[in-house]
Amino acid sequence: MPLNIRTYHELTEADRSGLGEQIAAQRQRVALRMARVGRVLAVLSGKGGVGKSFVTAGVARALARVGRAIGVLDADFNGPTAASLLHLPVARCALHDDAIEPAVSPDGIRCFSMALLLEDGHPLGFRGPDVESHVWRGALEAATLREFLADVAWGVLDDLLVDLPPGVQRFQELTELLPAPPAAIAVTIPTPESHDAVRRAVRGAVDRGATLLGVVENMVGGPFSGTAGEDLSREFDVPLLARIPWHPTPDTWAALAGRL
Amino acid sequence: MLFEERQLPGDGTLAAAFKCPACGRVVALLTNPMETQLVASLGVKIGGRTIDSQPMETIRGTVATGRADAFDDIRERGEGRGPIWSTEAQDRLARVPGFVRGMVKRIYLDYAKERGITEITPAIMDTARTELGLEGM
Numbered sequence: 001m002p003l004n005i006r007t008y009h010e011l012t013e014a015d016r017s018g019l020g021e022q023i024a025a026q027r028q029r030v031a032l033r034m035a036r037v038g039r040v041l042a043v044l045s046g047k048g049g050v051g052k053s054f055v056t057a058g059v060a061r062a063l064a065r066v067g068r069a070i071g072v073l074d075a076d077f078n079g080p081t082a083a084s085l086l087h088l089p090v091a092r093c094a095l096h097d098d099a100i101e102p103a104v105s106p107d108g109i110r111c112f113s114m115a116l117l118l119e120d121g122h123p124l125g126f127r128g129p130d131v132e133s134h135v136w137r138g139a140l141e142a143a144t145l146r147e148f149l150a151d152v153a154w155g156v157l158d159d160l161l162v163d164l165p166p167g168v169q170r171f172q173e174l175t176e177l178l179p180a181p182p183a184a185i186a187v188t189i190p191t192p193e194s195h196d197a198v199r200r201a202v203r204g205a206v207d208r209g210a211t212l213l214g215v216v217e218n219m220v221g222g223p224f225s226g227t228a229g230e231d232l233s234r235e236f237d238v239p240l241l242a243r244i245p246w247h248p249t250p251d252t253w254a255a256l257a258g259r260l
Numbered sequence: 261m262l263f264e265e266r267q268l269p270g271d272g273t274l275a276a277a278f279k280c281p282a283c284g285r286v287v288a289l290l291t292n293p294m295e296t297q298l299v300a301s302l303g304v305k306i307g308g309r310t311i312d313s314q315p316m317e318t319i320r321g322t323v324a325t326g327r328a329d330a331f332d333d334i335r336e337r338g339e340g341r342g343p344i345w346s347t348e349a350q351d352r353l354a355r356v357p358g359f360v361r362g363m364v365k366r367i368y369l370d371y372a373k374e375r376g377i378t379e380i381t382p383a384i385m386d387t388a389r390t391e392l393g394l395e396g397m
Contacts, residue, residue, distance in 0.1 A: 013278045016263070016307055017304070017305070017307055017308050018308055018309075019299075019302075019304050019306075019308050022303075022305065022309065023304065025302060025313075026304075027356040029313075031339035092329055092330060092331060092332035092334075093330055093331050094276060094332050094334050095315060095333045095334060095335070095362065096315070096329045096334065096335065097315075097335060098315060099315050100315050100316060100331070102265045110288070116320070116330065117323065117326050117327060117359075118323075118325055119325050119326065119327050119328060120327075122325040123325060124323065124325060125324040125325040126299045126322045126323060126324055127270070127322050127323075128293075128301075128322070129293040129294055129297055130273075131273050131294075132294055135294050135297075135298055136294065136297045136298045136301045137301075139302055140299060140301045140318070140322055142301045143302060143318045143319075143386065144318070144319055145313075146303065146318075147303075147317075147318055147319050148317045151315040151316045227274060244313070251365060259384045
């Protein structure tokens with residue numbers, strides 16, 4: 001005779017762990033922190049090495065120069081570069097009761113990056129069983145993103161730029177954590193290969209509810225040829241926000257920031 | 261069967277022991293380390309929270325390559341007289357990896373303050389670990 005075993009949701013005894021409540025509390029903490037942020041703007045691409053972080057830094061500076069309160073969350077935990085690109089001061093992270101102060105760039109940009117936490121020259125490594133670490137590593141990176149959102153004292157911001165690693169996975173995690181899907185800009189270089197990779201990521205982001213503000217074509221006028229920016233713009237019916245030359249000037253970034 | 265205790269016997273295994281109130285027989289359920297790690301990676305506490313959440317507690321508790329001096333706990337600056345640490349307790353605290361040491365220290369300090377304990381010793385640390393379910397610290 002089969003045993004009559006109840007499901008977890010049919011249990012009536014006290015749930016000592018309260019895992020559902022704990023997860024809900026985590027989400028609530030993100031929502032409270034983000035309630036003071038006017039807009040979350042994800043900078044994404046399906047391709048590595050196209051200059052997402054470079055574009056993020058250029059846009060952040062241009063927006064800060066016109067008086068907007070800007071934050072940058074470096075979500076590339078395995079290759080963090082925001083600290084260097086934004087010339088963050090080398091300092092310890094000040095820890096309060098419920099939050100950690102972000103580093104502040106000379107332009108007044110509030111930034112948090114794994115580069116502020118890791119030993120110089122060391123990769124991001126987690127404690128845990130050595131075998132089959134892929135099973136839990138992704139969960140820990142998602143938890144890291146959640147804590148960067150919820151536990152940094154971002155304060156009142158007009159825009160929080162999220163510099164994503166290549167691909168769409170971290171964007172997915174971001175979308176699941178935020179109360180509403182973020183706005184996004186896609187960064188590509190001119191080549192057909194970049195077009196192919198970026199369109200997949202953009203499709204993934206749009207399917208998950210992102211408001212795609214437009215496409216930025218980077219490294220224009222150099223050795224790369226192609227029309228990836230225009231092609232993506234046409235395919236997703238969004239503006240080609242900027243074509244960034246090899247040596248952009250502050251005016252280049254100001255023009256791009258003015259369209260966001 | 262009633263819940264008896266939770267243990268971390270080593271290698272990431274989590275053991276939950278249950279005892280029969282009538283005959284005293286004890287049964288322990290073991291999780292494998294990967295399951296335990298996966299659930300812990302969500303930033304939740306199995307068995308329920310025993311202490312308030314700390315800023316970036318998952319990162320501070322799991323990153324193995326963090327800088328020892330990454331955090332500056334400015335709460336310590338404003339603290340007047342609090343519990344003192346015995347030499348042995350200080351030695352034990354010094355063996356905790358620097359990246360997470362501040363969080364561990366804070367937990368023991370809060371535990372001692374809440375109970376009016378004036379000196380933190382290894383015995384107090386052991387008691388706190390058991391009471392708070394912090395066997396991994």
